[in-house]
Every structure is written in structure tokens, then in C-alpha cells.
Amino acid sequence: MTTQELVDQIWKKKSFLCIGLDVDLNKVPSYLLETEDPIFEFNKKIIDATHHLAVAYKPNTAFYEAYGLKGWKSLEKTIQYLNTNHPEIFTIADAKRGDIGNTSAMYAKAFFEDLAFDSVTVAPYMGKDSIEPFLSFKGKHTIMLALTSNQGAFDFQTKTIGGIELYKKVLETSKEWQNSKNLMYVVGATKAEFIGEIRKIVPNSFLLVPGVGAQGGNLQDVCKYGINDQIGLLINSSRGIIYASKESDFDVVAAEKAKELQQQMEEILKAQS
Numbered sequence: 001m002t003t004q005e006l007v008d009q010i011w012k013k014k015s016f017l018c019i020g021l022d023v024d025l026n027k028v029p030s031y032l033l034e035t036e037d038p039i040f041e042f043n044k045k046i047i048d049a050t051h052h053l054a055v056a057y058k059p060n061t062a063f064y065e066a067y068g069l070k071g072w073k074s075l076e077k078t079i080q081y082l083n084t085n086h087p088e089i090f091t092i093a094d095a096k097r098g099d100i101g102n103t104s105a106m107y108a109k110a111f112f113e114d115l116a117f118d119s120v121t122v123a124p125y126m127g128k129d130s131i132e133p134f135l136s137f138k139g140k141h142t143i144m145l146a147l148t149s150n151q152g153a154f155d156f157q158t159k160t161i162g163g164i165e166l167y168k169k170v171l172e173t174s175k176e177w178q179n180s181k182n183l184m185y186v187v188g189a190t191k192a193e194f195i196g197e198i199r200k201i202v203p204n205s206f207l208l209v210p211g212v213g214a215q216g217g218n219l220q221d222v223c224k225y226g227i228n229d230q231i232g233l234l235i236n237s238s239r240g241i242i243y244a245s246k247e248s249d250f251d252v253v254a255a256e257k258a259k260e261l262q263q264q265m266e267e268i269l270k271a272q273s
């Protein structure tokens with residue numbers, strides 16, 4: 001999917017919501033556990049109930065890898081379901097990969113070719129040759145951690161090294177890489193006050209912003225600093241939507257929670273147009 005197609009979907013749906021499909025079998029309604037593939041059944045119900053409110057879905061691969069081969073199969077079925085029934089939706093494999101070049105090339109193949117995701121998250125610690133193999137895929141997007149939502153972000157990312165905070169150096173350096181136009185960046189919603197500085201370095205890039213909902217990030221604050229003329233934001237909520245009810249009405253309640261965020265986004269978009 002091209003960036004322009006994503007922007008068009010945002011305006012069409014009046015939403016820049018990304019729903020995180022972080023399925024934990026301890027949190028799904030018990031009746032689903034009797035089905036053959038509870039993870040996929042859960043995702044299917046969430047997608048069916050919310051696809052008109054969201055422009056993106058983000059399964060975090062940890063929640064699938066934790067169940068071994070069965071979990072990976074559920075991930076495969078989920079992305080196939082999305083690509084078949086909702087090809088206009090932007091899909092993110094949240095895998096936070098990155099390794100020496102030839103290994104990264106295999107990770108890229110796994111997520112872009114085999115599973116056919118539109119994008120994958122990567123960690124920048126190993127530098128240029130660990131990310132460029134992802135960037136070489138046409139029509140695919142690589143979403144690099146810039147400033148994360150967790151407390152540990154202050155251990156390294158905000159530290160000043162050679163007169164510049166590390167997360168700023170990461171952003172600046174990445175702009176020099178081959179095919180850097182295929183980069184998006186992760187910035188935690190809990191770090192909204194940093195987004196103004198981030199926008200000075202990457203004014204036009206899309207930012208994936210997790211941390212609204214369960215982690216306490218605020219949508220309005222993120223938009224105040226982060227919105228650009230292409231909107232440039234995908235706001236993710238996982239637990240705050242998919243586990244809003246743990247009963248058999250989980251899909252209906254998830255849609256209500258997604259709608260609350262979508263309506264706030266609609267207001268923000270109105271002010272932009």
C-alpha cells in the first residue's frame with residue numbers, strides 16, 4: 001500500500017485508528033477456547049466489528065509466537081483474512097526485528113513476502129545495514145522505533161551523546177539511508193511532549209503512536225504536536241479496545257471503544273480540513 005492510499009483511507013473513514021491484535025488466551029471469553037483456533041476466532045470477531053472504524057491493524061507477533069506453531073498459523077490466518085476481506089486496511093507486523101544484513105533480509109521476506117504485511121516494526125540499534133534490507137521492498141513500509149512508550153525509553157533513547165539526544169540522532173541518521181522514504185517511526189503516546197521536537201526532524205513521516213488507552217497516553221496531546229498536512233499519525237490502542245469486555249459481547253464493546261476514539265479523530269480531522 002502506498003502512503004497516499006493510507007492517507008486517502010484516513011479521510012474516507014475519518015479515522016487514523018490502529019487496533020492492536022495482542023491476543024492473550026487468558027483474556028478471551030471462555031467459549032472461544034472450545035473452538036479450533038481461538039486466537040483467529042477472536043481476531044475475526046474484532047475485525048468484523050471494527051473494520052469500518054480503523055485504518056490499520058497491528059498484531060504483535062509475541063502474542064502469536066508464545067503459542068508456537070499454532071500461534072503462527074493464527075497470525076497467518078489473521079493477515080490472510082485482512083488481506084482478502086479488507087485489502088484497503090494497512091497491516092503492521094509488530095515484530096521489532098533488526099539484525100545483520102543477510103538476516104534482516106530474511107526477516108523482511110518473512111513479513112513482506114510470505115505473510116504479505118504492508119509494514120513491519122524494527123529496532124534501530126544495529127544501524128543502517130540492519131534496516132536497509134527492509135527498505136528495499138517496494139510498496140512496503142518499515143516502522144522504526146524512535147522514542148518508545150515505556151519507562152525504559154529514558155535509559156538510552158533520551159540520553160545526550162555527542163551533544164544530541166540519541167532518539168534525535170537515530171531519526172536524523174535514518175534519513176540518510178537508501179530508500180528512507182519507506183520509513184515510518186514509532187513514538188509512544190506517553191511521550192507526547194517530545195513529538196514537537198520529533199516533527200522538526202521528520203516533518204513528513206508517518207508516526208505510529210502506541211500507548212493510548214491502557215498506558216494512559218492522550219490522543220489530543222499527540223495530535224497537537226504530531227499532526228501534519230497528511231495527518232501523519234496512526235494511533236494504536238490494543239488492550240483498551242480488545243479487552244474492554246471479557247464476556248461474549250467483547251466484539252460489540254470493542255466496537256464501542258473504537259468508535260469513541262474514531263469520533264474524537266473525526267473532530268480533529270474536521271479542524272484540519
Ligand SMILES: O=C(O)c1cc(=O)[nH]c(=O)n1[C@@H]1O[C@H](COP(=O)(O)O)[C@@H](O)[C@H]1O
Nearest residue numbers: 060121148149186188210214215237238239
Ligand atoms: O512498536 C510498538 O507498537 C510499541 C512501541 C512502544 O513504544 N510501545 C508499545 O506499547 N508498543 C506496542 O503497542 C502495543 C500497545 O498495547 P496497549 O498498551 O495494550 O494499547 C503493544 O503491542 C506494544 O508492544
